[in-house]
Amino acid sequence: MQQSTEVPIPTDPQLAAGLQAMLSVFPNGLDLQDLAATRAMLAAMHAKRPAAKPAKFGVTLHDFDMAGVPLRLYRPVAAAAPSAKVPSALPVLIWLHGGGFLLGQLAWDDRRCMQLARDVGCAVLAVDYRLAPEHPFPAALQDAYQALHFVQQQAGALALDACRVAIGGASAGAGLAAAVALWARDQGNPELCLQLLLYPMLDDRTVTGLVSPATATAGWSLAENRIAWRYYLGYTDAEHPAAVSPYAAPARATNLQGLPPTWIGVGSADLFAEESKAFAMRLQQAEVPTTLCWYPQAFHGFDSWAAQSSAAKDCWQQQVQALQQAFNARLPA
Numbered sequence: 664m665q666q667s668t669e670v671p672i673p674t675d676p677q678l679a680a681g682l683q684a685m686l687s688v689f690p691n692g693l694d695l696q697d698l699a700a701t702r703a704m705l706a707a708m709h710a711k712r713p714a715a716k717p718a719k720f721g722v723t724l725h726d727f728d729m730a731g732v733p734l735r736l737y738r739p740v741a742a743a744a745p746s747a748k749v750p751s752a753l754p755v756l757i758w759l760h761g762g763g764f765l766l767g768q769l770a771w772d773d774r775r776c777m778q779l780a781r782d783v784g785c786a787v788l789a790v791d792y793r794l795a796p797e798h799p800f801p802a803a804l805q806d807a808y809q810a811l812h813f814v815q816q817q818a819g820a821l822a823l824d825a826c827r828v829a830i831g832g833a834s835a836g837a838g839l840a841a842a843v844a845l846w847a848r849d850q851g852n853p854e855l856c857l858q859l860l861l862y863p864m865l866d867d868r869t870v871t872g873l874v875s876p877a878t879a880t881a882g883w884s885l886a887e888n889r890i891a892w893r894y895y896l897g898y899t900d901a902e903h904p905a906a907v908s909p910y911a912a913p914a915r916a917t918n919l920q921g922l923p924p925t926w927i928g929v930g931s932a933d934l935f936a937e938e939s940k941a942f943a944m945r946l947q948q949a950e951v952p953t954t955l956c957w958y959p960q961a962f963h964g965f966d967s968w969a970a971q972s973s974a975a976k977d978c979w980q981q982q983v984q985a986l987q988q989a990f991n992a993r994l995p996a
Contacts, residue, residue, distance in 0.1 A: 673932070673960035681969025682881055682962055695890040698765060698796070709771050720777035725821075729813050732806045733791040735769055736821065737780040752818070753786040754827035754990040756859070757810050757843075761834030763864070763883070763891035764795045764803060772833075782979075783986045786823055788814060792839070799897030800911045807843045811852065827993045829923075829986060831859030834883070834935075834963070835891070838864035841913040841942075848921050855923040857989035859982060862929045862963055866914035866938040867892045871903050882963025883934050914942055919949040926954045926985035928978050930961025956981045 673679045688708075694701050717724050721741055727734040738753065758776055760767040769791035776787045792806035811828070818825035832840040837860040844858045870889040896911060898904055909916035925946050929939040943955040958965065958974045966975040 671932070673962075675960055675972065675974070677972035678960055678962070678965060678969050678974060681965060681972060681975075685882065685962075685964065685968040692884055693766075693887055695763070695765065695887055695894075702766060705766060706768070709768075715774040715777055717777060720774075720781045722777050722780045727813075729806075729809060732793070732809070733769055734810060734813065735773075735776070735789045735791075737776045737787040737789070739780045739784055739786075741781075741784070752822050752824040753784075754856075754993070755786045755788055755814050755823050755829070756783070756986060757807070757814065757828065757830045757840075758787050758789045759792065759807055759830070759832030759836030759839045760789070761832065761836045761864075762794070763887065764800075764835045764839075764895040765891055766794070767836075778979075779983075779986070782983045783990070785986065785990060786821075795891075796894035796897070800895055800908070803839055803895075804842050804846065804910055807839050808846055811843065811847060811855075815853065824993075825853065827856055827990050828853070829857035829859060829989055830855055831857070831861070831982075831986075832863075833861040835864045835895075837861050838913060841865060842910045844922055845913055845916055846910055856993050857985060858923050858925050859985060860925065860927045860939070861966070861978075861982070862933050862935050863927065863939055863942070864888075864891075864935060865912060865942050867896065867903070867907050867912040868914070869934070869938060881932060882965070882968075885934060888934060914938055919946050919951060922946065922949070922951045924952040924989060926956070926982065928956040928958070928981060930958040930963070930965055930974070932960055932962045934963060954981075954985060 673682060721739060723738045723740060725736040756779060760772045769789045772789060776789050780787045788810060790807055790810045792803040814823060814828055815825050830840045830843055840858055841860055841863060844855055847855060870892050896904060896907060907915055927939050927943050929936050943953050946953040958978060961974050966978050969975050
């Protein structure tokens with residue numbers, strides 16, 4: 664996040680109010696040099712928020728441990744067959760939280776995951792993947808990829824449809840989702856039916872000058888992005904590596920053919936706007952069905968900080984529709 668003096672205020676009053684609210688909480692951005700303090704501050708902030716109640720959203724929660732990696736499954740109660748002892752098999756969205764690969768916890772996305780499960784009518788499996796710098800690449804990728812295997816292996820026991828699995832996330836989680844889609848394709852895994860990428864963190868070259876970001880952004884700054892990539896890629900000197908795995912930075916992938924249908928949503932005032940647009944264009948050129956939803960003047964995290972704005976509501980509906988269409992397309996004739 665950048666200081667308020669560097670951030671242009673949107674002309675949309677709803678987005679402007681959300682931006683001002685964010686800047687009032689984080690006037691100087693995030694101190695990623697002192698991760699322990701920043702993590703503690705964010706944890707305290709989230710602890711003060713009222714907990715999302717599963718009953719209010721009509722979902723049930725089920726926690727699992729996947730070899731030390733916590734998972735949480737959200738199931739919509741309404742999706743259960745009323746007269747059946749076992750609910751009908753549900754499609755699944757594997758969800759990966761944001762936080763620059765350095766921050767975030769599974770529980771912080773409880774409300775989002777409950778809403779997705781309710782509105783889409785699917786199960787949502789959230790993954791508490793390991794964070795950098797303690798666990799640099801490929802730790803998070805390994806955790807997220809193993810969650811895909813968890814769904815495939817436990818589908819019968821959990822009444823999930825292993826043939827209707829999507830993967831998605833926000834920010835770094837979206838970049839991680841794109842990496843899992845690449846890895847799954849290259850390993851010959853069952854095809855994902857959608858990758859849902861909300862303002863995805865895709866390209867480490869943004870911090871090197873090889874890819875030009877927007878000149879002024881809110882919600883996640885170039886300086887923060889530089890530190891996050893350094894920690895995630897695991898280098899400690901000042902020299903950014905020239906060779907970076909596409910499984911770390913999916914924008915570096917030279918072959919995008921055969922990837923699942925893709926939904927990308929990003930605001931024009933987001934640091935990741937240009938890399939998201941470029942990735943969408945390359946997917947389309949590779950004949951991957953791709954939808955790019957572009958939100959004028961929207962900043963990084965606008966859907967949370969300006970949740971009542973028209974842009975945020977439209978963004979939500981676009982995600983719900985993309986998931987429903989992808990899941991319905993896989994239903995047997």
